Amino acid sequence: MQDLSFITGWIDSFLSTTCGLAPWLTITIECVLIGLGLLLMYALLALFYIYFERKVCAAFQCRLGPDRVGPKGLLQSFADMFKMLIKEIIPLNRVDKFLFGLAPFLVILASMLSFAVLPWGNGLQVIDFNIGIFFLLATSSIGVLGILLAGWSSNNKYTLIGALRSGAQMVSYEISISLCVITMVCLAGTMSVSEIVAQQANGWFIFKGHIPAIIAFLVYIVAGTAETNRGPFDLPEAESELTAGYHTEYSGMHFGFFYLAEYLNLFIIGGVAALLFFGGWMPLHIAGWDGFNTVMDYIPSIVWFLAKAVAITFIMIWFKWTFPRLRIDQLLSFEWKYLMPLCLVNLVLMVIVITTGFHF
Amino acid sequence: MEITTKSMPYEAWKDNEYIESMIAELKANGTNVIVGSLDKLINWGRSNSLWPLTFATSCCGIEFISLGAARYDMARFGWEVARSSPRQADFMMVAGTIVHRMAPVVRRLYDQLAEPKYVIATGSCAISGGPFKNSYHVVKGVGEIIPVDVYCPGCPPRPEAMIYAIMQLSRKVKVEKFFGGVNRKENQKEFLKNHPIESMTD
Amino acid sequence: MANIQEIVGKQFPEVTFAQGETLELTVPDASWHALAAKLHKEFGFDNLRALIGMDWGEELGIVCYLVNSRTYEMIRVKVSTANREEPFLHSITDLYAVAGIYEREVYDFYGIKFIGNPDMRRLFLRNDWVGFPFRKDYDTNPEVNPVRLDHEETEDTTVTYVEDADGKIHAEERVIFKPEDFVVNIGPQHPATHGVLRLRTAVEGEEIKKIDLYLGYIHRGIEKLCEGLTYPQTIHFVDRLDYLGALINSHCVCMCVEKAMGIEVPPRAKVIRVIMDELMRINSHLLAAGTFCMDLGATTMLFYALRERETILNILERTTGARMTFNYNVIGGVRQELDENFVTDVKALLEIMPKAIKEYNKIFTGNVIANNRMNGVGVLSEDDAVDYNITGPSGRATGWNYDVRRAHPYGAYPEVDFEVITRTEGDSMARFKARMSEMEQSCKIIAQLIDKIPEGEICAKVPKIIKLPEGHWFQEVETGKGAFGCYIESTGTTSPWRMKFNSPCFCLAGVIDHLTRGQKIADLITIGGTLDYIVPDIDR
Missing domain, CATH: 1.10.645.10 (Cytochrome-c3 Hydrogenase, chain B)
Structure with missing residues (x-):
């Protein structure tokens, strides 16, 4: 399979050798390039998801979905973006201006940082260090801070209730997510993202870890849906109860940030699930089927990764448009009474499987 | 210049004179209507991404729900992102009778909409008070309290009529200028000056 | 039916009877509450189907349709007062829970105050509305009640009328929401109210303590x-x-x-x-x-x-x-x-x-x-x-x-x-x-x-x-x-x-x-x- 690191390697050698730049300048330019690349990726993915969700939910509801703007409505989310960019940002009286302005950036920052460690493709990873997964967990929980700030600083009762719900919900479900991740880290024996991917070359973890891995995956998907505040766990922005929840008072691009972050978090949850359970960018390999494996290798690694992430997020979108919403007490008791104990038992089960060598 | 939307031939519009006269008036006032390419891009975005505010008081609101459902499916045009918070919506479909007690609420919702904002008066009640015009408690048309961009007649208007109304709105948006002043903004300001809120309480 | 006429007539000689579509009882205000209690307890008329305010020109009053919830029998009771300036009638809220909101409606439209109703505020119209629109002598001049764009005062108290032992009526203030209550205003523009209903909701955490209902955001008369x-x-x-x-x-x-x-x-x-x-x-x-x-x-x-x-x-x-x-x-x-x-x-x-x-x-x-x-x-x-x-x-x-x-x-x-x-x-x-x-x-x-x-x-x-x-x-x-x-x-x-x-x-x-x-x-x-x-x- 082709290693995409030759591109980055070529850029690096072009800057330092051909142009003869000093090492610090080379690194600065590279950082800027990577930042731009990520931003572009970020925007494109968000726009794709907005379109994707609208089309998918339309299909579920016997409708057509966007089909007027651009071919097949593909440009719909671009139109939305242009609109949003120049929409007025309403300055509000009696809000904590600094926190009010900071909140959307915190939310977007949290999801942006997580992008850095996702294994986009073979050799396409911004930073690859030995505690990559840990970093991912740490950064993704900054988001809840942004939401709490948004709800508090808006000086509105709806946003406050929304933020409190969100805080309780995200902090609770974070535990399940972390436990699922730890379960898989036990199986891998490492926290480095690239190594986790490399270990799945001869079989994805969901097959290797069989029962505990499947349980972990199911719990992860449920907890991940809750973590992104999406239906049936969309209480913080439950439209019918709290108008728009914690971002009721936000307008223009500030609201746009929340809107984008929701979809990006969705992608991150899908991406991490792909990394932990479905081999990241690793193609599907079946031991012994050499012909099949070579064919699979021809598909670029970045396509593998994106396809897996999108397939997982499709399931989450499916949830959202099928189930009614839970109530806050049901939501919390679901986590603390069922999911978390299940995760703990599952972790023990995984450890037993590993120590007895009962995995593939 | 022909202002139209996709899959709608210019001749199919019923009131081209209106939009032509609007352009002529703008030209006469020295506004350059042949908008720049950046303006074109922005107007393309705005006119194709009109998010309604979920706002309905009576029968017309049910037809508005039908508009979102499978048969009429406003999602095709990208209008289905109905926002419950006025700060995130682009236009307000005043669907239903507006009564005295509701009037300050409507005005506040309008004030809370983020610029650029538009209003469609849907149904005869919102246009003129409709069958309830003689009542002691009904506002004789929402145009008395907020500036209206498009009127959509009917009692209630059929969803097709609502689609036509929003398409008309999207056409009006297309002749707007972003750089160098939105050309309908002056009317809006004037209107709000003539219809002041007596005492500002919050 | 004849039975009712006989028993009620014995106890309340002031009640007059008429037979129309249903049996009609006309009762003076003084014995209205006692009659309602008797009808409710003894004859099983436990369902107040309608309470209709009336302006007969000279007199103001109410017409009640009472239903027996088991036999579906219906009777009609008429109560009136000749005082158009300060009309008072007795409330039957303690007998029929639904009477509370019905009587508020009548107060709003006719200005009849009900003694004993715990909440005598306007229901449909703004609290600064002038006059009672359903009275035949209501001034329809739009200048009296113009379209106001300022918001009405939100009241946390209400008024109730109480009768002393010696028959004197005085107003008493009642608290709806205390200052320490966390009151969330749901509506009138809210996606869940199915239209324009306003519910002022006192909550404690996620729990609802009390709801105060505001109507009239689509009252078209x-x-x-x-x-x-x-x-x-x-x-x-x-x-x-x-x-x-x-x-x-x-x-x-x-x-x-x-x-x-x-x-x-x-x-x-x-x-x-x-x-x-x-x-x-x-x-x-x-x-x-x-x-x-x-x-x-x-x-x-x-x-x-x-x-x-x-x-x-x-x-x-x-x-x-x-x-x-x-x-x-x-x-x-x-x-x-x-x-x-x-x-x-x-x-x-x-x-x-x-x-x-x-x-x-x-x-x-x-x-x-x-x-x-x-x-x-x-x-x-x-x-x-x-x-x-x-x-x-x-x-x-x-x-x-x-x-x-x-x-x-x-x-x-x-x-x-x-x-x-x-x-x-x-x-x-x-x-x-x-x-x-x-x-x-x-x-x-x-x-x-x-x-x-x-x-x-x-x-x-x-x-x-x-x-x-x-x-x-x-x-x-x-x-x-x-x-x-x-x-x-x-x-x-x-x-x-x-x-x-x-x-x-x-x-x-x-x-x-x-x-x-x-x-x-x-x-x-x-x-x-x-x-x-x-x-x-x-x-x-």
């Missing part, structure tokens, strides 16, 4: 408008009350006028009206179920429900020419002949409905989250349903077996066989399931009638100028929400002296506070959705 119009002109207004029961409402008004004039409706029109009513009922329940599911977050269900609703609208549109406000019933019958494809269209609908209902149950009713959200939430007991006058599917879900179609059959209903759906739980799930089953029953009724539409006239011979004799009439029908009543008082002219639409949703709104105490904020949505009120029907 329809009843007052009717007083200036001829009878045929009033019919189109009721289409716009509960717009999901448009045909049923106009059926009621037409029947009331027909009853007053003694017009016999041709059998064909009777059957057509009933088929249309049942189509309307399915339509109403479909939308109720759909929007309720959307409020709970299951948006997809709404679109499935609307899909079938469009089929019904198609059928109605082909005959009547409209999708929502039909104006199809006229005095004496119906306006147009049925569409030629009507029978085949309806049969096609009957074909798809059972499958569709099965699909709804599969996608929503069986869902574990939906069950958790609805089971045991907002439980209404049978006694409370009678006390708060909750009719329709919401009332029948408590076990109170009251259906106007069965209790006082009208139109072609005596000829058809159908089951009155009752459940015993009284919670949100029961209300939801009752609607689902009622759709099946409606299909059953239509199936029985669709092949047997008699030939003949669609409208009886009606005089050109419709003039009602002097008198009063009260007619009820069963709409999708409950018992809808039309009251006409005529002085013998072409337009009514007083026309009152006694809407079921008004009582449904009155029970919200009672049902939501101690529940979660999210349950407010569940309860509101399953009660299925239509705000223009509350406000009229």
Whole structure:
């Protein structure tokens, strides 16, 4: 399979050798390039998801979905973006201006940082260090801070209730997510993202870890849906109860940030699930089927990764448009009474499987 | 210049004179209507991404729900992102009778909409008070309290009529200028000056 | 009935009796409360169906329709006062819970203050409104009450009138919300209120402590408008009350006028009206179920429900020419002949409905989250349903077996066989399931009638100028929400002296506070959705 690191390697050698730049300048330019690349990726993915969700939910509801703007409505989310960019940002009286302005950036920052460690493709990873997964967990929980700030600083009762719900919900479900991740880290024996991917070359973890891995995956998907505040766990922005929840008072691009972050978090949850359970960018390999494996290798690694992430997020979108919403007490008791104990038992089960060598 | 939307031939519009006269008036006032390419891009975005505010008081609101459902499916045009918070919506479909007690609420919702904002008066009640015009408690048309961009007649208007109304709105948006002043903004300001809120309480 | 006359007459010699449509008791205000208590306790008239404010020119007063919840017997009580400056009547809130909100309505329209009602604020109009619009001497000059763009003061206290031992009346202030209460203002512009209802909600964490109801954000003064119009002109207004029961409402008004004039409706029109009513009922329940599911977050269900609703609208549109406000019933019958494809269209609908209902149950009713959200939430007991006058599917879900179609059959209903759906739980799930089953029953009724539409006239011979004799009439029908009543008082002219639409949703709104105490904020949505009120029907 082709290693995409030759591109980055070529850029690096072009800057330092051909142009003869000093090492610090080379690194600065590279950082800027990577930042731009990520931003572009970020925007494109968000726009794709907005379109994707609208089309998918339309299909579920016997409708057509966007089909007027651009071919097949593909440009719909671009139109939305242009609109949003120049929409007025309403300055509000009696809000904590600094926190009010900071909140959307915190939310977007949290999801942006997580992008850095996702294994986009073979050799396409911004930073690859030995505690990559840990970093991912740490950064993704900054988001809840942004939401709490948004709800508090808006000086509105709806946003406050929304933020409190969100805080309780995200902090609770974070535990399940972390436990699922730890379960898989036990199986891998490492926290480095690239190594986790490399270990799945001869079989994805969901097959290797069989029962505990499947349980972990199911719990992860449920907890991940809750973590992104999406239906049936969309209480913080439950439209019918709290108008728009914690971002009721936000307008223009500030609201746009929340809107984008929701979809990006969705992608991150899908991406991490792909990394932990479905081999990241690793193609599907079946031991012994050499012909099949070579064919699979021809598909670029970045396509593998994106396809897996999108397939997982499709399931989450499916949830959202099928189930009614839970109530806050049901939501919390679901986590603390069922999911978390299940995760703990599952972790023990995984450890037993590993120590007895009962995995593939 | 022909202002139209996709899959709608210019001749199919019923009131081209209106939009032509609007352009002529703008030209006469020295506004350059042949908008720049950046303006074109922005107007393309705005006119194709009109998010309604979920706002309905009576029968017309049910037809508005039908508009979102499978048969009429406003999602095709990208209008289905109905926002419950006025700060995130682009236009307000005043669907239903507006009564005295509701009037300050409507005005506040309008004030809370983020610029650029538009209003469609849907149904005869919102246009003129409709069958309830003689009542002691009904506002004789929402145009008395907020500036209206498009009127959509009917009692209630059929969803097709609502689609036509929003398409008309999207056409009006297309002749707007972003750089160098939105050309309908002056009317809006004037209107709000003539219809002041007596005492500002919050 | 004779029994009542005898016993009551012995104890209350001041009560006068008259026999009209129902037995009428006229009582002076002083013994009104005692009489009501006796009727309630001894004769089982435990359901206050309607409390109608009246202005007879010289006198102000109220007309009450009391119903025995077991035998469905109805009597009418008239109380009046000659004092137009400071009119006081005694309240019966302690006997009938629904009287609280009815009396506020009367106060708002006629200025009659009720001694003992705990909350005597305006209900529909702004608290700075000048005058009482339903009085015949109301100043209609728009300068008195201009369109105000400033917000009215929100009051945290209310007033109640108390009578001392020596008969003196004085006002007392009552606190609704204390300063330390965390009051969230839900509505009037809020996605879950199904229109423009305002609920000031005191919450503690996620729990609801108290709800204060504000109405009138779509109060259009329809009843007052009717007083200036001829009878045929009033019919189109009721289409716009509960717009999901448009045909049923106009059926009621037409029947009331027909009853007053003694017009016999041709059998064909009777059957057509009933088929249309049942189509309307399915339509109403479909939308109720759909929007309720959307409020709970299951948006997809709404679109499935609307899909079938469009089929019904198609059928109605082909005959009547409209999708929502039909104006199809006229005095004496119906306006147009049925569409030629009507029978085949309806049969096609009957074909798809059972499958569709099965699909709804599969996608929503069986869902574990939906069950958790609805089971045991907002439980209404049978006694409370009678006390708060909750009719329709919401009332029948408590076990109170009251259906106007069965209790006082009208139109072609005596000829058809159908089951009155009752459940015993009284919670949100029961209300939801009752609607689902009622759709099946409606299909059953239509199936029985669709092949047997008699030939003949669609409208009886009606005089050109419709003039009602002097008198009063009260007619009820069963709409999708409950018992809808039309009251006409005529002085013998072409337009009514007083026309009152006694809407079921008004009582449904009155029970919200009672049902939501101690529940979660999210349950407010569940309860509101399953009660299925239509705000223009509350406000009229």
